[in-house]
Amino acid sequence: MSHPKPTVIGKISYTNSWPVFHNFHPSRLSFPAEMVSEVPAILNQGMASGNIQVGALSSFAYAAASERLLLLPDLSVSSDGPVKSILLFSRVPIAQIASGTIAVTNTSATSVNLLKILLQKAMGGKPEYISAVPDLDKMMAQADASLLIGDNAIRASWQDQGYIVTDLGELWKEWTGLGMTFAVWAVNREAAETRPKAIAEIAEAFVESKTLGQRNLEPIIREACTAIGGTAAFWDGYFRNLSYDFGERQQEGLSLYFRYAYELGLLPREVKMEIWSHNLLTRVKE
Numbered sequence: 001m002s003h004p005k006p007t008v009i010g011k012i013s014y015t016n017s018w019p020v021f022h023n024f025h026p027s028r029l030s031f032p033a034e035m036v037s038e039v040p041a042i043l044n045q046g047m048a049s050g051n052i053q054v055g056a057l058s059s060f061a062y063a064a065a066s067e068r069l070l071l072l073p074d075l076s077v078s079s080d081g082p083v084k085s086i087l088l089f090s091r092v093p094i095a096q097i098a099s100g101t102i103a104v105t106n107t108s109a110t111s112v113n114l115l116k117i118l119l120q121k122a123m124g125g126k127p128e129y130i131s132a133v134p135d136l137d138k139m140m141a142q143a144d145a146s147l148l149i150g151d152n153a154i155r156a157s158w159q160d161q162g163y164i165v166t167d168l169g170e171l172w173k174e175w176t177g178l179g180m181t182f183a184v185w186a187v188n189r190e191a192a193e194t195r196p197k198a199i200a201e202i203a204e205a206f207v208e209s210k211t212l213g214q215r216n217l218e219p220i221i222r223e224a225c226t227a228i229g230g231t232a233a234f235w236d237g238y239f240r241n242l243s244y245d246f247g248e249r250q251q252e253g254l255s256l257y258f259r260y261a262y263e264l265g266l267l268p269r270e271v272k273m274e275i276w277s278h279n280l281l282t283r284v285k286e
């Protein structure tokens with residue numbers, strides 16, 4: 001008898017997604033599965049190519065590959081205002097970088113395009129962007145400003161280097177009045193068709209893990225203190241500030257982001273958000 005290939009599940013290695021992953025154990029699923037923990041850019045490639053069948057990825061990358069992906073319900077990494085880990089470090093205020101050079105972390109997709117949208121649509125700026133490994137000193141040596149995300153941004157925000165720090169979640173909220181969804185959970189359409197039971201079990205396990213994680217943040221906070229540093233109070237505030245839901249509010253902010261991305265030519269087509277459910281597809285209303 002041939003053994004079914006394990007389902008490959010993508011996990012964002014940054015702390016921001018830990019509350020959803022902490023109580024998610026692939027070994028407890030009733031079918032073979034393996035999890036890869038990577039920065040978003042690597043997960044984005046895996047989901048687009050089909051090497052990873054299900055898991056978290058940049059919301060922008062979902063949009064770019066939405067023809068082969070479906071969203072999983074009730075899961076995201078979102079903020080309704082400041083996010084505290086998507087930060088632009090600059091020598092002059094952001095409004096003055098219109099024609100400068102910005103180094104952007106090569107680990108992101110959503111935030112890099114969010115920056116482009118904010119600069120171009122809200123401020124009329126069109127700087128030159130260079131993709132770089134997330135190292136603030138090296139980035140600032142070759143650019144006027146640098147975009148970091150995740151734990152790299154958090155660590156850099158703890159060092160006082162005299163830079164102006166702009167939180168892109170906060171800027172998006174000020175400009176649009178809406179929240180922003182940075183990561184979503186998605187499933188490969190083919191996998192959803194060929195292994196529906198496995199996908200249903202995974203979708204359920206993620207939501208259950210999220211509920212447990214948010215109910216008891218303590219072990220997650222402790223792990224973050226050990227792995228990244230900082231105080232328990234910081235991590236408590238950080239995790240509580242993020243939303244892991246994907247309700248109407250989150251969908252509204254993300255729809256606008258996708259529309260702007262399309263208008264600026266960052267996305268090749270308009271995105272119809274389709275959410276997987278046990279038997280039928282739910283199309284997010286526009």
Ligand SMILES: C=C(O[C@@H]1C=C(C(=O)O)C=C[C@H]1O)C(=O)O
Nearest residue numbers: 058085108109110111150182183
């Ligand atoms: C909140 C964050 O959201 C992240 C930002 C992403 C992106 O910019 O592509 C992708 C996944 C999220 O983990 C963060 O990394 O700080």
